[in-house]
Amino acid sequence: MGSTLLQKVWDAHTVRTLPNGQTQLFVGLHLIHEVTSPQAFDMLRARGWPVRFPDRTIATVDHIVPTRDQRRPFMDVMAEDMLSALERNCRQAGVRLFDLASGAQGIVHVIGPELGLTQPGTTIACGDSHTSTHGAFGAVAFGIGTSQVRDVLASQCLALDPLKVRRIRVTGQLPRGVYAKDVILEIIRRLGVNGGVGYAYEYAGSTVDSMSMDERMTICNMSIEGGARAGYVNPDECTFDYLRGRRFAPEGSAFDRACAWWRTMASDEDATYDDEVEIDAGAIRPTVTWGINPGQSVYVDEALPATRDAPEGERASITEALDFMGFREGSPIKGTRIDVAFVGSCTNARLSDLREAARIVRGRSVAPHVTALVVPGSQAVRLAAEREGLDRVFIDAGFDWRAAGCSMCLAMNQDRLEGRQICASSSNRNFKGRQGSPTGRTLLMSPAMVAAAAVAGEVVDVRQVSYGD
Numbered sequence: 517m518g519s520t521l522l523q524k525v526w527d528a529h530t531v532r533t534l535p536n537g538q539t540q541l542f543v544g545l546h547l548i549h550e551v552t553s554p555q556a557f558d559m560l561r562a563r564g565w566p567v568r569f570p571d572r573t574i575a576t577v578d579h580i581v582p583t584r585d586q587r588r589p590f591m592d593v594m595a596e597d598m599l600s601a602l603e604r605n606c607r608q609a610g611v612r613l614f615d616l617a618s619g620a621q622g623i624v625h626v627i628g629p630e631l632g633l634t635q636p637g638t639t640i641a642c643g644d645s646h647t648s649t650h651g652a653f654g655a656v657a658f659g660i661g662t663s664q665v666r667d668v669l670a671s672q673c674l675a676l677d678p679l680k681v682r683r684i685r686v687t688g689q690l691p692r693g694v695y696a697k698d699v700i701l702e703i704i705r706r707l708g709v710n711g712g713v714g715y716a717y718e719y720a721g722s723t724v725d726s727m728s729m730d731e732r733m734t735i736c737n738m739s740i741e742g743g744a745r746a747g748y749v750n751p752d753e754c755t756f757d758y759l760r761g762r763r764f765a766p767e768g769s770a771f772d773r774a775c776a777w778w779r780t781m782a783s784d785e786d787a788t789y790d791d792e793v794e795i796d797a798g799a800i801r802p803t804v805t806w807g808i809n810p811g812q813s814v815y816v817d818e819a820l821p822a823t824r825d826a827p828e829g830e831r832a833s834i835t836e837a838l839d840f841m842g843f844r845e846g847s848p849i850k851g852t853r854i855d856v857a858f859v860g861s862c863t864n865a866r867l868s869d870l871r872e873a874a875r876i877v878r879g880r881s882v883a884p885h886v887t888a889l890v891v892p893g894s895q896a897v898r899l900a901a902e903r904e905g906l907d908r909v910f911i912d913a914g915f916d917w918r919a920a921g922c923s924m925c926l927a928m929n930q931d932r933l934e935g936r937q938i939c940a941s942s943s944n945r946n947f948k949g950r951q952g953s954p955t956g957r958t959l960l961m962s963p964a965m966v967a968a969a970a971v972a973g974e975v976v977d978v979r980q981v982s983y984g985d
């Protein structure tokens with residue numbers, strides 16, 4: 517009987533089974549950033565422990581960096597303190613830091629792949645929930661908390677419960693105007709925000725097979741929003757083509773040897789799964805969240821759910837969400853006036869995302885009442901976009917063109933919603949207060965939909981804006 521990629525990677529990294537039944541798993545790559553690492557380093561220092569594998573630890577700064585004025589010291593004293601602490605910790609521990617001067621800084625889940633650090637068949641951990649992004653490469657990647665960051669720094673290991681695997685096969689051609697973001701929102705809507713608890717999601721099927729690495733990253737990124745502990749795509753030629761020539765990828769014959777091994781790590785044809793789900797890509801339409809979790813979404817041409825039609829167990833959460841959002845049940849999502857448009861985050865701030873958003877706004881203007889910003893996922897994405905002139909397209913349309921960082925995904929810098937503002941956002945979470953204002957409201961959607969909303973000043977169907985459907 518064949519094995520899944522998860523099983524193969526798990527077996528290859530198992531140090532031992534712990535008395536409580538958990539697996540002590542070796543971590544091939546530990547990515548750290550300024551927010552969840554300072555306490556972990558402090559805990560290590562207090563015990564006199566060194567970082568066990570500094571060469572398997574890579575740092576960047578993303579969550580708190582200002583995206584407008586990055587001169588040091590930062591205006592925000594706490595942000596300056598956090599970056600200074602990261603610099604000091606990395607220097608003392610011998611950990612490589614991709615800082616603002618490096619030219620390779622960016623959101624941790626953007627730079628890992630970009631630098632070729634993220635590779636198939638390995639295990640990756642990072643103190644950020646959306647570490648599942650790296651699964652797009654056939655890695656098994658876990659978001660971890662601060663105490664686990666300490667554990668990995670000290671031992672390069674994690675204690676984890678075994679996982680089941682659900683294969684989600686998405687097949688068929690995506691209609692135009694429908695993107696990877698819509699696919700993952702569809703999956704979360706169907707299976708629920710807790711549907712993946714205890715599982716890793718394996719994304720497969722002809723739709724996923726034909727996706728670019730950027731698109732696969734968007735899907736894997738939001739696995740955690742569906743409750744899954746990890747999400748991955750089996751490595752294939754698309755994966756290898758992406759990695760070839762990247763800074764930390766193997767070179768020459770070592771790359772060929774690596775490819776040969778990476779191929780063996782893909783799930784076997786006759787692997788068995790704990791659960792299987794089929795999704796018809798052709799039936800998906802542009803999707804928008806209307807509530808306070810990523811599973812509360814509708815197609816852009818649908819109405820918000822009516823509480824009375826919902827299963828009894830969901831009624832309270834629908835009522836809570838409608839109350840918070842100030843929306844009426846049964847009303848259309850299309851036409852919802854927005855105040856802010858945000859193209860950014862580790863879900864959707866790669867070059868292909870920016871290209872698609874720019875295609876929509878080219879020659880158009882942001883609605884007068886909308887504040888619109890584009891925050892590239894990394895310095896490399898920003899530079900590549902500028903080489904193509906995308907910055908001019910956005911600026912001419914009335915967008916702010918910012919420096920790389922997490923920005924308004926979670927508003928740990930100055931980029932925040934104010935009061936009850938509504939934001940059309942290409943990020944991954946629409947929890948209450950996620951974008952800085954406790955009463956601010958987030959509508960998740962694809963970058964193309966954000967761009968269309970920025971221009972219209974309200975939620976619109978990108979198919980109508982882009983193709984006149």
Ligand code: SF4
Nearest residue numbers: 646861862922925926
């Ligand atoms: S962009 Fe958002 S989800 Fe991604 S790493 Fe930054 S804060 Fe986390």
